[in-house]
Amino acid sequence: MTDTLNALPPVTTPPAAPVAEKTEHNSLLRHARYVMAENAVTGLAFALFALIALCALIGPYIVPHDPLASDTAAALQAPSWKHWFGTDQLGRDIFSRVVVATRLDFIIAITSVALVFAMGGLAGIAAGYFGGWTDRIVSRLSDTIMAFPLFVLAMGIVAALGNTVTNIVIATAIINFPLYVRVARAEANVRREAGFVQAARLSGNGDMRILLGHILPNIMPIMMVQISLTMGYAILNAAGLSFIGLGVKPPTPEWGIMVAEGAANIISGEWWIALFPGAALMLAVFTFNLLGDGLRDLVDPQRRT
């Protein structure tokens, strides 16, 4: 019992810290160091993120084999020194494919998130700030999207527009739209009457300027958390589409497709075909998710979740 009680979160706020360092930048770095030192998991997430980013950046140049080259003589080989992750049905090196796929998945995640941020984030801020009709329209739109089972909507969009990377990105962005609207709207709404927004109005800032110059930068940290989480979902979503057959074009390496292809081989014992891309996929989503948590710690240690 003693433990439980002592473990309860702060009842008192520690005394105000001594006046901080010279610049914001400096303090952020220090804060990041603090958060990471305090929370090993977050540190791990940042390290993994760096690894993924590195793979996306230079992956295609460092892999030991051509990810597209088939070698039917070496098909379906279990992991070995030559092929670290084994080979697939066409004898392609799975390690190389997994590494090279990082870039595409990364691009899908980033572009879809950028797109939805531009659409949902801004629409949400506008809805939260202006209220009234803007809010009503944006909210109804977002409700409409939410009323669809999201994955089915993504399938429908990709099926209707054709299965290209662009359309996968668009579909992913659309189904994440309500999430961004929700967060951005709520955050903008609480800041709408904040003193600094009133002050900005008194200083002669028009609505647009207040929206983009004052409110947006302030909710960016929270949006960053959302962004990091949805990057993970974007990859999962693309993988699900691949499983249904609506993924990217073969023979392009992409984790989701590789898992879907390999899934049929699990029962027959070639576990490595699905397992390694699956692990990579999981690791990436995992990283983005933990990163979201970590960013939240960074942004707002009070509301850490």
Add this chain to the structure above:
Amino acid sequence: MKRRDFLKSATALAAGTAISAPAIFSAAAQSRNETLLIVSESGPNNLDIHGVGTNVPGYEVSWNCYDRLISHEMKTGANGAPYYDRDKFKMELADDMKLGDMSATFKLKKNAKFQDGTPVTAKDVKWSLDRAVSVGGFPTFQMSAGSLTKPEQFVVVDDSTVRVDFARKDRLTIPDLAVIVPCVINSELVKKHATEKDPWGLEYTKQNTAGSGAYKVTGWTPGTEVVMERNDAWVGGKLPAIKKVIWRIVPSAGNRRALLERGDADISYDLPNKDFVELKSNPKLTIVSTPYSNGIQYIGMNVKQPPFDNPKVRQAVAYALPYQKIMDAVLFGLSKPMFGAPADFKTEVAWPQPHKYNTDIAKAKALMAEAGYPNGFETTISFDLGFAGVNEPICVLAQESLAQIGIKCSINKVPGANWRTELNKKTLPLYTNVFSGWLDYPEYFFIWCYHGKNSIFNTMSYQSKTMDAFIDGAVTAAAEGDKASYDKDVIGMVDTAYADMPRIPLFQPYVNVAMQKNVTGYQYWFHRRLDYRTFAKA
């Protein structure tokens, strides 16, 4: 709903899948031996082959639940398993067939009854055949392949006698009466459900079987399962051993394999080739592989558009394809190669038969240069996503190989539902596809695939006067029984096809069926689906 009724009645029969499930069921197991559990990737969308857009699994239901006047005898196939005999017919609903010069007369079996107990009459047969030639779409088309096009061709002689008049001499007419389409339907029952908009009662037969066949559908949940029970009053042949057929749809191939391996499912026939190869070594299972009759998987090229309008380019492609790689990595040897015939190979009067092309990049490059494409070109290779398991690796391998002669392909996955639409447009430059004809005659294949009248299956839009002359000649010769000119024309067809090479045969696919060791009685049919009537479980 019917299914529930069935399920109620089946409660008493319920048996356990003792092997895997931790003793969930304790009901008696003996009925398990009279029940066949089939698992497959997809199920029927319509129980009537005359229906609009009935899919291939639907054909299987029709085959087992309806009778035709005649059917085929069995012979032993090349692999030792029973194989339908193209040339020998046996009576099914008919008791006797009298073949005249320009007609055939069928006497119906006296005691033949529909599943609701009403007797099968000549009126029903005529109505059914009239329906087949009139409803339009696929059934009508199939009937016309045997020159059966008009209701007037079907004449009721008396209550139990029916005459089929030939429109012209066509050796495909009688075989066409033994395919799935000319099934005999309970006309009185269906007419009761016919409406002005739906004079043939298609809505009713879509969901109900109204035949005299050996099985009747007693439960159907689309996309989930079909339950069929034996019609004990069947007269079309020997009473089947299997009392009940449960056909479950299991979309995941891995799960289907697991079900087989764990002994939970009795039979499955659409597994990836790799699984079949591996299951062959499983002592608990029997695997039967039979080549598709009259069927080929090929790479097609649109000859109406550059660059594939140039025969040299097509030949270059034929030399560039990685045939053996495809055989090994995609098919795991479970197919009959249609390439690399020896140089001294003499064209046979048979179809399918291999061509003489083999992978030879140097030759292909030379041909490309000759054709004026020394640096190659860019194009798209398309495939039907519905068969992605085979098609996708084929395209990937082809893409890689073609890149060596400068042809840069991007791969275009076409969802199953759109595949036919895309083919119909005849604009795909390069693609892989399968064609297989029910009627196992070379000219039948060539009419569909190479004739200048440009049917949907002439996906290349190939038109050649020489070819047309050979095909037409063969059809006439066959009808007249002129073997010499028939042989000459068939050889001419094949040689022209392989010289012009609008489509490059890759292999003759196998129908693979995996079943438990205690399941016997599998027969290969031209339609490649299962015939439950001969199955038995030990």
Add this chain to the structure above:
Amino acid sequence: MLKGPTPEVDTGEALPLLDVRDLTVEFQTRRGVVTAVRHVNISLAKGETLGIVGESGSGKSVTSYAVMRILDRAGRIADGSVMFSNLDLRQIDESDMRDLRGREMSMIFQSPRLALNPIRKIGHQIEDVLLQHAQADKDVVADKAVEMLEQVRIARPRERYHAYPFELSGGMCQRVVIALALACRPQLLIADEPTTGLDVTTQKAVMDLVTELTRERGMSTILITHDLGLAAAYCDKVIVMEKGHVVETAKAETIFRNPQHAYTRKLMRATPRPGIGLRDLLPEEEAARAGAIGAAAAGSAAPLLKVEKLVKEYPRQGAATSLSRLFKSGPTPEGDVFRAVDGISFEIARGESVGLVGESGCGKSTTSMMLMRLIDKTSGTITFDGEDIGAIPARDFATLPQRRRIQMVFQDPTDSLNPRFTAARAIADPLLRLSDIPRKDLRARIEELATQVGLPLELLDRFPHQLSGGQKARVGIARAIALKPDLVVLDEPTAALDVSVQAVVLNLLQDLKDKLGMSYLFVSHDLNVVRLLCDRVIVMKSGQIVEQGLTARVMDAPQAEYTRDLLAAIPHPPI
């Protein structure tokens, strides 16, 4: 002086109820260990009331949490002893400590509404405590809870037993919190800023209640407050804390008359009270440096601002009404609206400083927002320098040239600064938007403004979270005067500041007004502050003006009953 020590206890000699010796509390923070409380000694006799006074960060609350042993994980008692009735609170185990809490020693916190579980009936919350400490059986506990509600003077207690906190006013909630704290008849009550955030009249009622109940029960009380006046008025003994140290301990009667420590003196001087001037708030030497306040500029004939019959209506909230509105057309019916401002009229002359006073919800903030043209009026006129600016929609006003002539200083300096803007950028904002000052002169102008408001130039590149409260207030003021406005609305500009900072800021405002010739509308709940800064005062209640006139006249001879109540509720330290 409302209360002396209870007669039966002799403070001096008996064993103290609470004896804190050498208490030191440390916090583990990301910047290392911070000592929040250093070697604090407190002795509290039975029945005694002790005030702990200090500004924010003085460690006064931490001390009380340490006594209750409810410091969070990061904090720990590093040294010293806490003896409660002969029990060493540092040694006993947690379950014993839990038994003591609520039964022998209770605590009341500030913001009473937040201190109650929002989704539990108040009666049940009292029962929880009674049951926990076995003060009542299950069958009589409800009666006992009702009895407690009755004792804290809640009308219709049986009914209110079923009420949820949101259904009660702030003052009522605080009564419930008191009932909760006193339910088990503890020996010690710690009240941590119990009336902060409450209106002055409510504050008085609550404090009187606490005093009465504790005296009845012979309890000892620790009152933690930033308000020296409040402490002196209600306590026997006062401890003054600064930065974790106790700087002075004295009897309440003596501390005002004869403060020993410099800090106490500073604090005392800074506390606004009747009969003093603005300069008197500052420490003597600074007051001398600041010099005399300039004579009030005579109001010219034409008023700068003239407000006539100003009305602001809001629709009443509630689903039912909005639902009915969806079906009904035409104007909203009378019963559906709430008049926040109900037909007020007043004027402000050039160079004049007018106080707008009232308790929360009286409409003073709504009025200032309308004058600032941040929200639209429902009816009436707002004439500014001859122009009816009330007719211009609020959303258009932001970019009009008139905007620069009316500016505002906000209540909460933290909230009113964009966390992402440096001080310089915040001050530059109005200059960039509403003036045509050349880019190259911008920095010079900002520095000039910073100097004017006494903000060290090296702080200009800091972000708000790197500035102290007073520094942030200066930034806010600099921003408001950057465009040399004619009218500045001061919306409780010092409410969030410590008294010593408040003293400085009030003086700064006064000096700026003298120098720049602006008019002020000073919105406040604190009559003592208004008295110091304003020429005239307007008292509002329920959206209406109940009284207005020259400050001295209103304060000394209030006409309205309500004004008299307000004045009477201000705690008067014993002088």
Add this chain to the structure above:
Amino acid sequence: MLATIGKRLLTVIPTLIGVVIVTFLLTRALPGDPAAYFAGPAATKEAIEQVRKNLGLDKPLPEQFVRYVRDLARGDLGNSLSTGRPVTTEIVSRLPASAELTLLGLIVSMAIAVPLGILAAVKQGSWIDHTCRVVATAGVSLPVFFTGLLLVYVFYYILGWSPSPIGRLDAFASAPTQITGFFLIDSLVTGNLEVFRSALAQLILPVVTLAIFSLAPIARMTRASMLAVLASEFVRTARASGLDSRTVIITYAFRNAMLPVVTTLGMVFSFLLGANVLVEKVFAWPGIGSYAVEALLQSDFAPVQGFVLTMAVLYVVLNLVIDILYGVIDPRVRLEG
């Protein structure tokens, strides 16, 4: 409360209209020509045109839409082109399968995630906290179809603990008399324990798959709101009143912390319905998700539209239930609304 529900229902109308329009346009934008598909493999151009006419696809789009809406108003969702059955019948017969699976998934997920979240919040920063976070996050990081296949492989193929993944019941068991359509309930009501066991055994793997996937959002939300509530003033008051940890955590903190969790349930449910599509495919589950996917891939409009509309209505109903639940927990909503 009634007024709140009424208001909520009103705001739903534009959403539903939006859903109808979007669905209609989306399905018409699907590539592929159903007419060609259904005309069969050897159809001529004329045959295809004939089929097109029969299906009413030759009419201009607005006319098709008007017809569609008219049918809809009559409660007629049309017929599935591929199965030929009325979509309404199909959905009614398949919905319970999906609903049983999804709801059970949600319940199991909550039963694990909520205590996990509470524990993580109470022991914030401890190894339990980190483990919860890592485990829950790992669960949501796996594609559902992958989890499903893996579970089948391990628990059915290798260990043989689980029954064959071929739907709601073993092939030789029969469905209980339909009362609710939920096999678990129906079999219990009719006292058929055999079927109950069979249905439960079939449910375990897919339910676990779904639960693993939805663990993270619920656990994360519970932890976050628990932390916020534990740091709140009323918890501090409760602790200063000497209430024991259990009362503080359960009666004071937990009930308040559930409010935001309940609100997110709607989102999690929508999330699960999407995942359901893939799970149904893996486990050959005869639900409406797999039905819709097949229809979508076949450009079969009516089932897709029917499915989406059903889901939209379901979503609305669910949110209504959540609103009511919220009202039950939170008197502020109940009494002020």
